[in-house]
Amino acid sequence: MTKTPELPFKVKDQAHLEIPLSDGCRLSARAWWPIDAGPVPVILEYLPYRKRDGTAARDALTHPYLAAHGYVCVRVDMRGCGDSEGLFDDEYSEQEISDGIEVVNWLASQDWCSGQVGMMGISWGGFNGLQIAARAPEPLKAIVTICSSVDRFADDIHYKGGVMLGENAGWAATALSWLSMPPDPEIVGDRWQDMWLERLKNTPFLLERWTQHQTRDTYWRHGSVCEDYSAIKAAVLSVGGWHDGYRNTISHLVSNLESPVKGIIGPWNHKYPHIAVPGPRIDFLGEVLRWWDHWLKGIDRGIGADPALRAYIMDSIAPAVSYAHRPGRWVAVEEWPLRDSPTTLSLNGRNLETTPGPVNRPVHTRLGCGQGTGEYFPFGFGPGELPDDQTADDGLSCCFDSAPLQQSLDFLGAAKVTLRLSADQDRGQLAIRLCDLRPDGTSALIAHGFLNLRHRDGHEKSAPLAPNEEFDVTIDLDHCGYHLPAGHSLRIAISTSYWPFVWPEGRDVTFQVHSGKVHLPVLPPDAQSLCAFGQPVSAQPRAERVLSECVESKRIVTDVAKGEIRHEILGDRGAIEDLTTGLVTGARVSETFSVRPADPGSARADFRWDRTLSRGDWSVSSAARVEMTAEAGTFAINMSLSANVGDSQVFDRSWKARVPRS
Numbered sequence: 001m002t003k004t005p006e007l008p009f010k011v012k013d014q015a016h017l018e019i020p021l022s023d024g025c026r027l028s029a030r031a032w033w034p035i036d037a038g039p040v041p042v043i044l045e046y047l048p049y050r051k052r053d054g055t056a057a058r059d060a061l062t063h064p065y066l067a068a069h070g071y072v073c074v075r076v077d078m079r080g081c082g083d084s085e086g087l088f089d090d091e092y093s094e095q096e097i098s099d100g101i102e103v104v105n106w107l108a109s110q111d112w113c114s115g116q117v118g119m120m121g122i123s124w125g126g127f128n129g130l131q132i133a134a135r136a137p138e139p140l141k142a143i144v145t146i147c148s149s150v151d152r153f154a155d156d157i158h159y160k161g162g163v164m165l166g167e168n169a170g171w172a173a174t175a176l177s178w179l180s181m182p183p184d185p186e187i188v189g190d191r192w193q194d195m196w197l198e199r200l201k202n203t204p205f206l207l208e209r210w211t212q213h214q215t216r217d218t219y220w221r222h223g224s225v226c227e228d229y230s231a232i233k234a235a236v237l238s239v240g241g242w243h244d245g246y247r248n249t250i251s252h253l254v255s256n257l258e259s260p261v262k263g264i265i266g267p268w269n270h271k272y273p274h275i276a277v278p279g280p281r282i283d284f285l286g287e288v289l290r291w292w293d294h295w296l297k298g299i300d301r302g303i304g305a306d307p308a309l310r311a312y313i314m315d316s317i318a319p320a321v322s323y324a325h326r327p328g329r330w331v332a333v334e335e336w337p338l339r340d341s342p343t344t345l346s347l348n349g350r351n352l353e354t355t356p357g358p359v360n361r362p363v364h365t366r367l368g369c370g371q372g373t374g375e376y377f378p379f380g381f382g383p384g385e386l387p388d389d390q391t392a393d394d395g396l397s398c399c400f401d402s403a404p405l406q407q408s409l410d411f412l413g414a415a416k417v418t419l420r421l422s423a424d425q426d427r428g429q430l431a432i433r434l435c436d437l438r439p440d441g442t443s444a445l446i447a448h449g450f451l452n453l454r455h456r457d458g459h460e461k462s463a464p465l466a467p468n469e470e471f472d473v474t475i476d477l478d479h480c481g482y483h484l485p486a487g488h489s490l491r492i493a494i495s496t497s498y499w500p501f502v503w504p505e506g507r508d509v510t511f512q513v514h515s516g517k518v519h520l521p522v523l524p525p526d527a528q529s530l531c532a533f534g535q536p537v538s539a540q541p542r543a544e545r546v547l548s549e550c551v552e553s554k555r556i557v558t559d560v561a562k563g564e565i566r567h568e569i570l571g572d573r574g575a576i577e578d579l580t581t582g583l584v585t586g587a588r589v590s591e592t593f594s595v596r597p598a599d600p601g602s603a604r605a606d607f608r609w610d611r612t613l614s615r616g617d618w619s620v621s622s623a624a625r626v627e628m629t630a631e632a633g634t635f636a637i638n639m640s641l642s643a644n645v646g647d648s649q650v651f652d653r654s655w656k657a658r659v660p661r662s
Helices: 056-067 094-108 124-133 167-178 185-201 206-212 249-256 284-297
Strands: 011-020 026-034 040-047 072-077 113-122 140-146 235-241 261-266 309-315 328-333 343-348 351-353 361-363 398-402 409-423 429-437 443-452 471-484 489-495 511-520 544-548 551-559 564-578 584-596 599-615 618-630 634-645 648-660
Touching: 011 056, 011 094, 026 056, 040 056, 040 094, 040 124, 040 284, 056 072, 056 284, 072 094, 094 113, 094 124, 113 124, 113 284, 124 140, 140 284, 167 206, 167 584, 167 599, 167 618, 167 634, 185 634, 185 648, 206 634, 206 648, 235 249, 235 284, 249 261, 249 309, 309 409, 328 471, 343 398, 351 398, 351 489, 361 398, 409 429, 409 443, 429 471, 489 511
Parallel strands: 040 072, 040 113, 113 140, 140 235, 235 261, 261 309, 309 471
Antiparallel strands: 011 026, 026 072, 309 328, 343 351, 343 511, 361 511, 398 489, 409 471, 409 511, 429 443, 429 489, 443 471, 544 564, 551 564, 564 584, 584 599, 599 618, 618 634, 634 648
16 A cells, blocks of 8 residues: 555544434444535444444554545444444345435435535445435435345355355354444443343344245345346446455446446455455545546536446466465456457367357266365455366366367457256256466366356246256356467366255266357457556554454365365454454454265255354454255255353344255
8 A cells, every 4th residue: 555645635434323213223323524614415324233343444544534535434233233223134124224215314414515415435334325325315316336146146245146155144144143242332332231242132034034045035125236226316326346255246337327437346255356366456545536426516526538348457477375466457448348249169078169069968966066165255264265276176067178279269258158068967057267278277266157057047037947858958157367378278077066065966866968069259349448547545454453363274175984075274364452442352263165976965064153252351253153954955054143241141042944955
């Protein structure tokens, strides 16, 4: 991060701003004010992640910097979270969206606000910014949505291609842990423990709910802004990263919104682009200020001349589980989507060729496939998060390779694979990977896609296959920005499982591939131009003291005695003291994904989160545990939560459920 430049306004910080709701509930906000700026626009960030300690380090870099340029920045804890009153019910619920609309209108009515409001957020805050914009509250003129989704079923952390993600249970454990901590007594006073116990007693069983909804029903359509893009009236800046789980949203928004929209996608993980890895980082806050100045203050900052999409085209490099930097180049695409038709290759024997040919190759169930998967949400905390060399997984898949390229290709967009298949069972799933076969012998993942074949006619219903009858399917791969040099080859790898990225079927399935095509999103040279961003800047980091260091590890264990493969992940965030609030926070997570390759019904995931929060003689802790197994016809779930004040346990509860696999 470069040095903070001279700023136009000095900033004051208010630790607790109460926002009243119409039902009497009061939300707690932290606010940053530009001193002597007069009425100015407000930038809202609205999250469950505990402003007092959870996002405090990140907030210190961002909100004071924006406030110093003439905005009031308001970071609100959602109902039942952090220091706010009430009870949390679910992610992206009607309660959450309605509360958010009330907050927008309340902010706009204050005498220190000019009447113009913007929303900014990453992940959860990126989601609800879009969802609130779809309700079109009058003061909300613009949003910046980072690492978000337009479709809660097709492209969130629960399902992908209709197949349940391994992180569905992991996210339930993470949410359970985040919601398990109390408000700060310095903010809410002596009632902190009563508020906390009421929340704990009303903890929702989210994993059961998410697992019960295995098709794209009304539960998932709620909050999915793709249901009606025209409902969004605010100007939208959509931002994301190629190493994030939400890499497809930027294209969806730029392609479909009727309101003003621009997109930026870089090589980043699930982080704000001025602090993300892999680099290069950009002057994200500078881009955000251009956006706010234009839409909230009416200042011409050249937004109208920006291209529809600015994207980073990553160079081919040897696969590794982490990178500090990805070489490549920034390109500007004036119009998106591209009008040119994609390049098409056909399956022919064992090859990818320009002309189709007979195939007739089997794809057997290989539960060991997926060891090089990487994690669904790379956060950049430690090793092992990105996809590794795919060669071992390719060996357990049905692969089709092209000849070495005579000329280099640039990909920007989503590849599409069409297949004609038959299956020996009435169900099954496909994992399709597009890989770069490099001259050094490694196989680098470019993009992948998944499909629950009972959803082949759409995710709204589940229909069995007719065994041994041929059928056609189309699988959309994730969007990518990738430079494939001359001399490299392309590979399409097809498998019936890819654990632990997605949960496997509960039985062995064998497919026969009869024919197929691959449609590649080739970016024509005349559809792009080079562009650049400034170096990242921010406000000064918060004052903190590291009491114990972060420890991260990941290993893949082949247990011969048990006939089992395990992914074991440990993340100990250490202990950190905020020198302003005096709060000391600690968090530790362990994750284990296991499967016996000889038993399709043996897939299992275990998650344990331990959190601590203290100040002086006051201390609290929580332990959240989630276990999930996928038997042949059932998902079995066990969940528990306990909480302590000091050494005394004040709460202990368990939940159990068995959910049929639809």
